[in-house]
Amino acid sequence: MxxxxxxxxxxxxxxxxxxxxxxxxxxxxxxxxxxxxxxxxxxxxxxxxxxxxxxxxxxxxxxxxxxxxxxxxxxxxxxxxxxxxxxxxxxxxxxxxxxxxxxxxxxxxxxLSAFAEHEREMISERTKAALAAAKARGVKLGRNGAVLAAQNKAAADKHAELVQKHIMGALDEGCVTYQAIAKHLTSEGVKTADSGRWHPATVRLIMKRLNIEK
Structure with a gap:
């Protein structure tokens, strides 16, 4: 199967x-x-x-x-x-x-899907109510989201810079596929952003962030 x-x-x-x-x-x-x-x-x-x-x-x-x-x-x-x-x-x-x-x-x-759909609807309703209440209090919406987005981008950029030398090392050693580079990074003990496993898709995204072409 x-x-x-x-x-x-x-x-x-x-x-x-x-x-x-x-x-x-x-x-x-x-x-x-x-x-x-x-x-x-x-x-x-x-x-x-x-x-x-x-x-x-x-x-x-x-x-x-x-x-x-x-x-x-x-x-x-x-x-x-x-x-x-x-x-x-x-x-x-x-x-x-x-x-x-x-x-x-x-x-x-x-x-299970009915529960998931109900949960999504409840989350949406609570979010709308919270935003409406915040707006009524004079809170400027979207500000925290913009700050968080900037922080996340900075963290992703920093991690990409940290692994750049390892990716370049993999390319220098003849790794020509994302899968080969992922295997190389794993063997070198290089950590992903969330300390998970390296996969071809992860490598591709980081190389794209670094503007590295292979």
Missing amino acids: PLIGYLRVSTGRQQVSGLGLEAQRSSIEQYASQIGETIEQVFVETESGSKKNRPELAAALVACKKQKATLIIAKLDRLARNVAFVSSLMEAGVEFIAVDAPYANKLMLHI
Whole structure:
């Protein structure tokens, strides 16, 4: 039973920093190892869970049908926080596994997705209420977000600069693929931003940040 991985983050910042992606990737890889299966491909999406138009997910589903594979995700809410969307995926005939609920039947998956959708709606309502209350008090909205974004960018830039020499060293040693560079960084004991494992996608993002072409 070949597996096709699907990872999703909600913001571009999370994708660049690796936050969330490394944990999801580690989760599906560990599960695949436990059941003795191989993940043939991994598709990464940057999109809100409330949106149905997701090209990477569509590509993952096409790959699943073509290879007669099962879609594997770390958590059900990475697939969707929308009951109707989960139902449509089931009806499309693509099998999928959520690592956080691997033995859930279709009824349980519907219930879990319903809870996820309800949670998303409640978070949205609380956020709107909090913003409205803050605005009524005269608080200037968006200021903290801009500061946090600047801090996150600075941290990502700093980490990229720290690993730049190791990436250049890998290139000098003849590593010509992102996978080879990731393997080199791992062997050298170089840490990722969240102290996770190095993956080709992580290397590509950092090299893009550093404007390094290979």
